Amino acid sequence: MQNKTKRVPFGWKFASLFTILLLIVAACSSDEPSNTPKVISGVTVFRDNCMNCHGADGNLGMNGAKRLPESTLTLEERIQVVTEGRNNVMPAFKTLLSEQKIKAAVEYTMQLSDRK
Ligand code: HEC
Known part of the structure; x- marks a missing residue:
């Protein structure tokens, strides 16, 4: 019982970490076109x-x-x-x-x- 209640919050922590990572990656890749006006x-x-x-x-x-x-x-x-x-x-x-x-x-x- 104790094990189960511990596992759920951990799973959510990883899920939100993963989401934040995805957002960072998305933000970085959308930054790339800002280099093009220099050309x-x-x-x-x-x-x-x-x-x-x-x-x-x-x-x-x-x-x-x-x-x-x-x-x-x-x-x-x-x-x-x-x-x-x-x-x-x-x-x-x-x-x-x-x-x-x-x-x-x-x-x-x-x-x-x-x-x-
Ligand atoms: C004020 C008008 C004017 C502007 C602005 C202008 N040109 Fe010209 N261009 C001419 C005229 C007139 C000639 C023909 C010159 C002659 O008597 O040989 C010419 C000729 C040329 C030629 C030679 C073509 C050939 O086969 O002999 C090139 C290349 C050229 N221009 C490119 C450009 C570029 C690139 C720009 C912009 C950075 C530009 N011109 C801006 C009027 C202009």
């Missing part, structure tokens, strides 16, 4: 800095902007154009965006080309 999103950089002239799909061609999906430039050449600007119409972004952001935006323009 630079090429789409976001492009949308914020390039879309006015080039358009969401790179085809707008505002003020003589090149149609990016038709561009034959390599990644390195595009980084050069975006960093230094060209013909006073394509702005230089070296003072506006970090190297990583320029690269992310240019990588996004490479994807636009692949899609054509």
Whole structure:
């Protein structure tokens, strides 16, 4: 009789411990996505800095902007154009965006080309 009454509370203690553990694990795994905003999103950089002239799909061609999906430039050449600007119409972004952001935006323009 004494044994039985002791066992029940122990069982419950383990059950609640297990539940708390599960909650901690759940809380930790839901924390993971908070790391993702640190990754630079090429789409976001492009949308914020390039879309006015080039358009969401790179085809707008505002003020003589090149149609990016038709561009034959390599990644390195595009980084050069975006960093230094060209013909006073394509702005230089070296003072506006970090190297990583320029690269992310240019990588996004490479994807636009692949899609054509
Ligand atoms: C003020 C308008 C404007 C903005 C903003 C702009 N561009 Fe341009 N871009 C142009 C124009 C105009 C050209 C064509 C330049 C020329 O005469 O060669 C061009 C050319 C380019 C080229 C060269 C394409 C080729 O094949 O020759 C790339 C790559 C490019 N832009 C990428 C970007 C990226 C990436 C951004 C954002 C970080 C951006 N541009 C923002 C106007 C703009």
